Amino acid sequence: MNQNPPLPVAVIGAGPAGLMAAEVLAAAGRAVHVYDAMPSAGRKFLLAGKGGLNMTHAEPAPAFLSRYGTREPWLAPLLRRFGADAVRAWAHGLGVETFVGSSGRVFPHDMKAAPLLRAWLHRLRGAGVQFHMRHRWLGWDAPPVAGGPQALRFATPAGEVAVPAAAAVLALGGASWARLGCDGAWVPLLEALGVPVAPLAPANCGFDVAGRAGLPGAAETRRAFLRELAGAAPGPQPGWTPYFAERFAGQPFKSVAIAFTDSQGRRFARRGEFVATATGVEGGLVYAASALLRDEIAAHGHATFHLDLLPALAPERVAAEVRHPRGARSLSSHLKSRLGLDGIKAALLHELLEPETLAQPDRLAAAIKALPVTVVAARPVDEAISSAGGVPFEALDAHLMLHGAPGVFCAGEMLDWEAPTGGYLLTACWATGRAAGEGALRWLAGA
Secondary structure (H helix, E strand, O other): OOOOOOOOEEEEOOOHHHHHHHHHHHHOOOOEEEEOOOOOOOHHHHHHOOOOOOOEEOOOHHHHHHOOHHHHHHHHHHHHHOOHHHHHHHHHHOOOOEEEOOOOEEEEOOOOOHHHHHHHHHHHHHOOOEEEOOOEEEEEOOOOOOOOOEEEEEEEOOEEEEEEEOEEEEOOOOOOOHHHOOOOOOHHHHHOOOOOOEEEEEEOOOEEEOOOOOOOHHHHHHHHHHHHHOOOOOOOOOOOOHHHHHHHOOOEEEEEEEEEEOOOOOEEEEEEEEEEOOOEEEOHHHHHHHHHHHHHHHHHOOEEEEEEOOOOOOHHHHHHHHHOOOOOOOHHHHHHHHHOOOHHHHHHHHHHOOHHHHOOHHHHHHHHHOEEEEEEEEOOHHHOOEEEEEEOHHHEOOOOEEOOOOOEEEOHHHEOOOOOOOOHHHHHHHHHHHHHHHHHHHHHOOO
């Protein structure tokens, strides 16, 4: 008597986490079908690697694991099984050599994502993985039950289709870069099943600044009056002054340092660089502090970090140079000649400080070493590098299967964790994808 072959496992989402789950399942001999709403696989992965694919980080394991903050206890076991060394070995198996940059970040030798993705997809197809693109997941015909197949629904160019599956791995991404498929449309589908989902929020994101607080006298009074006529909220409006925005948007603040302590006493302090935008700030150093800044804004409506414009110089040296008699020279010429402070750094002092502060050497020197910069809003989640929020680990078992949804596993950025840029995002996506694939195999085997 002929028996029907086992149902395939459905992997929904063709990003790094979903593809890794598919690889694990196919390597164990399972039939795997990958579904994605986009026309091709790995769209966000390709764009993220356009300027150089940062795959992982070579720092020691304790420091590496600490980058995941409060979610370290949940992610650490997965990252110990598939961490930085495993990522490099895996890439080598695809014929992609890697190297460690001066910052400890790990890149492919050619710096590109496309060759790695092409080799990976070739290997997956060779293992029998079938891809179904332009298939947008619509949920289930009926809630998943133990012992029964998944009844999955998809919208396709040819209409809606129903797909039975032995198990499902959801790797649907977060809510950043919606044009590449990460739009958070899965949230109501899981909430309808009773799965708790933490609100998706921007991570590794830019911020709008508070703007200059206080034109003198009648000018500020008139501006407040005009804002009230327009129905705007009272107080300084977000964003730079038009002059600063037009002149310096897109320019970097190089060799600076940020220090920030939130209302709970959590501290951030690091050197690096970031960029001015038309309305505020973004870039590596700001992204690294973004989780603390975002949460502080959510709690109090604003967050103020202190910017050291000259971190290589001691405060005493800066104070001595600022106090040095400048004679007939302008303040700008004085700061440039004595401290090399010009361009966007000097402009920011004029942007944020009152004239009386600029005129007092000691107060000016203190501001150069700790200039208060207040941010009032994170940029929208769709502009962010990644997103926070999602399915909490508390809603999953140790193998990433949803409580109350037998045979449904979650992986990647749709889980409620976040990490800074530097290879940590990709590594955790791969690690959770691998864990979800292994969890599905274990469940299918009845373990």
